[in-house]
Amino acid sequence: MRWRRRTPVTRGFQWDVRPWATSSSMRSCATTQRIPTGSIAIGSCCLLVMRYNPKNPYWFNRDRFVLSAGHGCMLHYALLHLAGYDSVKEEDLKAFRQWESKTPGHPENFETPGIEVTTGPLGQGIANAVGLALAEKHLAARFNKPDAEIIDHYTYVILGDGCQMEGVSNEACSLAGHWGLGKLIAFYDDNHISIDGDTEIAFTEDVNARFEALGWHTIWVKNGNNGYDEIRAAIEEAKSVKDKPTLIKVTTTIGYGSPNKANSYSVHGSALGAKEVEATRQNLGWPFEPFHVPEDVKSHWSRHISDGAALETEWNVKFGEYEKKYNEDGTILKGLISGDLPSGWEKALPVYTPESPADATRNLSQQCLNALAKVLPGLIGGSADLASSNMTLLKMYGNFQKDSPQERNLRFGVREHGMGSICNGIALHSPGLIPYCATFFVFTDYMRASIRLAALSQARVIYVMTHDSIGLGEDGPTHQPIEHLMSFRMMPNILMLRPADGNETAGAYKVAVLNRKRPSILALSRQKLPQLEGTSIEGVERGGYTISDNSCNNRPDIVLIGTGSELEIAAKAADELRKAGKAVRVISLVSWELFEEQSPEYKESVLPKAVTARISIEAGSTFGWEKYLGTEGIAIGIDRFGASAPAGKIYKEFGLTAEKVITASHSLFK
């Protein structure tokens, strides 16, 4: 099999589409390479119409482009290369899908400047694009002035049949229609072919009719293979419809240009082969060497370098004037663009004492969110139809809606997955935007693909996950998380935080805001919890810390480790054991990841190796606790599904009680 690569080129104003090259040196890459040929014309039109500065991929007011059908990333890399981005040079193209290259097998925003979001898992890109368009609409509404339209860009996205089939795209597109995101322009590359063959075998719905039902404007370009004029006209039409997003269905032929393999599924999942590449090159009249870009093509695309520089310069001047005239807004917007946090923001976090009233951490979370919203202009978010349960409303703001896009409460409806992916888009739109989103903790299962992508793509999303254990009670096992805490503790580049009270909730928010390159999940209780002695924001920042200890010389008789709602139980058991003359240390292990990042000395000071009598208590899976309990410790937790009953009853039946901790302790005393 031969390596196959295609890219769009242009001769003056006469468009053409031709395969670029074969390269025998790249054979090894061929087997899983999939380039949606039909998208070439669409992608070329986008990148030629769009406003951006190739020499500064981060220019704030750039149009955004998302290849939701991320498996066709070579198309995007080739376009970036032609457009003059320094991130994708010829040698990068040649290193396609190789170790540490700038051109990995799917588009990754953290590897390649010019790539806005990480796509590949289908449906994510279009949902991210909804988030990008939402961010634009929101910021424009907040910051533009009658005499200064400082934020004003489009979001373009290409999605394929696969993206259309995924539920997450329907969720996000329903919201895009509801919100009237008029500057979102989505191209549906309708090539009838997916990996398993003709889409007729599984996908016969009327896509444009569905989008009309979702409140979108729709257009159908019937000749997408080389109907450049029609595609450009469709873009113009889409721009003219300001109150609705637009779906442009573009019917294309997969493998267009290949005389023997066009319109077959074999073009989707594997390479053409040397012979067919040659035939295609002949068929399209493309005589050039692999990777050669003819001069006329080069010069046509190179105008983006000068045009883009001019665009940014012009905007910078405009922004300078804006700052002068609208001093306060200018300062705020500058912070959102740079990502710098207002100094002293963390002082807004509430502080609690053991005398403060007991409260559910979901309520304490709302206090934090409302306190932070005043000092963090980028904080924006909401819940998947559980705002009054997740306690996520920002009371001083209204709802972000079609006609009130300046507001900061997002209403996602019952669309967890779409919510997560939209938040990824918001986070990656502006360094200073801090999206948060909420549902019951168990329903992270619905949005796990988007959470993982936040972690991978270094998007600072804050997940406000309430009802975090059997403590939610009567709703029963479908609503009670068991394995979820642990399952996120092992996910790379994400912080799993389970605060125990007010101070720890405040600490969790501090950590979440400060971690610019990783998302944070806050697991919060539905039930009331006391404000504990010894908890602190600083403790949370270290992940694990001692909240009480009556031992000497770092040698307690036993260490009790709790998290979240069970830290109270550990503290109670410790009180009893101390009355009985024991030296007991209680540790809050609010974030395993942060604790692991501490120095060996600090860790030893909290969890001395010599003390092997250790008990953990946590209303979740005991799997993994061996890490901190060693071979002798005892994990008290839940290794079955939950049950429907009042929370107190379940805690008792499942043995999550101070009595159980005390009994277990006695079995460990030497």
Added chain:
Amino acid sequence: MRWRRRTPVTRGFQWDVRPWATSSSMRSCATTQRIPTGSIAIGSCCLLVMRYNPKNPYWFNRDRFVLSAGHGCMLHYALLHLAGYDSVKEEDLKAFRQWESKTPGHPENFETPGIEVTTGPLGQGIANAVGLALAEKHLAARFNKPDAEIIDHYTYVILGDGCQMEGVSNEACSLAGHWGLGKLIAFYDDNHISIDGDTEIAFTEDVNARFEALGWHTIWVKNGNNGYDEIRAAIEEAKSVKDKPTLIKVTTTIGYGSPNKANSYSVHGSALGAKEVEATRQNLGWPFEPFHVPEDVKSHWSRHISDGAALETEWNVKFGEYEKKYNEDGTILKGLISGDLPSGWEKALPVYTPESPADATRNLSQQCLNALAKVLPGLIGGSADLASSNMTLLKMYGNFQKDSPQERNLRFGVREHGMGSICNGIALHSPGLIPYCATFFVFTDYMRASIRLAALSQARVIYVMTHDSIGLGEDGPTHQPIEHLMSFRMMPNILMLRPADGNETAGAYKVAVLNRKRPSILALSRQKLPQLEGTSIEGVERGGYTISDNSCNNRPDIVLIGTGSELEIAAKAADELRKAGKAVRVISLVSWELFEEQSPEYKESVLPKAVTARISIEAGSTFGWEKYLGTEGIAIGIDRFGASAPAGKIYKEFGLTAEKVITASHSLFK
């Protein structure tokens, strides 16, 4: 707050809807109770029209009913009670949401006979219903004869706004339309209210238009509160449309009957309160005591007991005749109804020797599937548009399609979540149906909510999850699972199996088929693996076992533990270490759950406590390996996201090599 309960009743043919009762003894249940009042008329119509036998909830040819809006389960419990099901007696109603009651906070098929599937997580029920309707269509096509329509039932489902917003429902409904599931009748309770208030804040799409686009027949009943005649007429119309599923949008008023709270979101999430319940009772003219069912109502509903018994008797006679006339099909169908496996089925599993050619376990899996399909008539399944990558095609069968429903290859399109939920429905339709479904292992993230529900609801679904590690290579980190293996090992009631070669793959299938009450996930390699010495089906059945050992007296110098594709690396390292004179045991830990279920003696015989020099190697998160490695062992794995490069390169860069195992071993030798 007072406990509130409503149920539909009927007086002769004059329908009415009235709140049943308040019960001060149940106050504690009130806060999170949510009953979609508007659904009462719909639910009553369904349960009165449906064909079932209350005294045998498992009668095979019953109509199926699913309350996808599972939070309104009291409606379903009350209907089951009225219809004469023994599973829901008055005392069960009174024990609503209490410990070990038959009436938990959401419908749970494993708790309450008469409940078909477990719902509550929104969107699942409608997708399950698609699976139930698929199973009916498939079995009818396979077993019905011109003179014997032995399988012939409808599937009814009620879904609310929440279900409609979830992406999984769009995925499943797109397939239902594609497959032309004419006997699926879905009621959309359009009450405009969800937890966060009026659906106007997040849900303004045209639902019926969307369903038309998905290929459904749609009806709109505008007065759903008491438009019983219209609802019944709609059901008749739906039945007359045989080539499409039908969505009946029924516009209702939430809290209908409550003079002050109807049509408000406060009725969704919390109870009416004693005063308003009283006002509602007066408004509706309902003078009876709590839980009292008036005689005329009782007698009207009780006909289901006699009618249902007669229906089943009639069907049994018919089935008797069928068995006589169509001996072979009768025997097969009987097995599908009982769930009994054909004797000796497991002999069909392929057996391999170390001389058998190296192969990817995904290919070996296909050999197993194709071998089993011949002997297991209930095996049916497919992939989410990756059949040729997951290797899931049953070669002797065609595609299940609208006009070929007797076939056994399901084509799910790129709809992982819908696929999972549909498979739950298939598994719970017939004890003998064994659905399998497939995608890349990393994309279990897309369908995790449905996998968890399979585990909870004891649905035997087999998940064929290929491309199970960085071994997939170039597609990169978005496609490479890291934390997934561990995250499923800690999920209750599911088996996570990671076979290393042909024999282990066969063993994994044997285990998966035999575990009737729990689902199994098979993690399979994309890359070729050798057939190892010492692997066996029997070993897999024990979860963990020794594949090679040159030690004496159960005291090796070191134990190397591998799973799946890394068992080969462990074996290679052992060879080298043995050459150097070491006594080395190699253990395959193919399923942690099965290993944990073995006797302490067996576990000790495999992993002797005295041998603390232990190394694990697995291309995934090392989190959790402490369980088997103790405090001294070394886990070789991956605690970061993957990378895009050829697989061999990534293995080397990540240190997953025999050399690394050998080096680590030397650090452990005393």
